[in-house]
Amino acid sequence: MGTVSRREYQRLELATAARKVVEVAMPVKPGEQVVITADTSSDERVVWATAQAAYAREATPSVIWYETLPNPCMSPPPPVALALKAADVWIEFAAAYTLYSDAHREAVAAGCRYFCLPAMDVDMMVRTIGQVNYAVLEKMAAALYELSHQAQEMRITSPAGTDLVVQ
Secondary structure (H helix, E strand, C coil): CCCCCCCCCCHHHHHHHHHHHHHHHCCCCCCCEEEEEEECCCCHHHHHHHHHHHHHCCCEEEEEEECCCCCCCCCCCHHHHHHHHCCCEEEECCCCCCCCCHHHHHHHHCCCEEEECCCCCHHHHHHHHHCCCHHHHHHHHHHHHHHHHHCCCEEEECCCCCEEEEC
């Protein structure tokens, strides 16, 4: 519709989604060090909304930007990797995400909690986080967990042709 790139696009809905990120999806506690990483392909609106939400939780957000890496799963620049090891929480918005990189492994080994939201834009964040009823989602996840542990075989099929069998 030509409004997605506008700075004010779904600004209020984005604030709610960012709040859910730091309160529900990746609960941030007061006093925690929150590092938010983004590359030059990231949507700055989601980055700053998340930093504001973390700050409102009385955490200390640090936003670090760096160039978009050529491929996912590569370590970010060394100064970024060092900052991640000192973080309590790391929220990643980089399009070329660093999951499975040495920097990721070292940060998690140092006790950092990691939330990977690669290339998340405003529309994605509003729909997949802000508009999700987490209480219902957690109830469904618990039910699926119980069913999967009681079953010898699970099958997932769809009208589109998916036929997945897990034994």
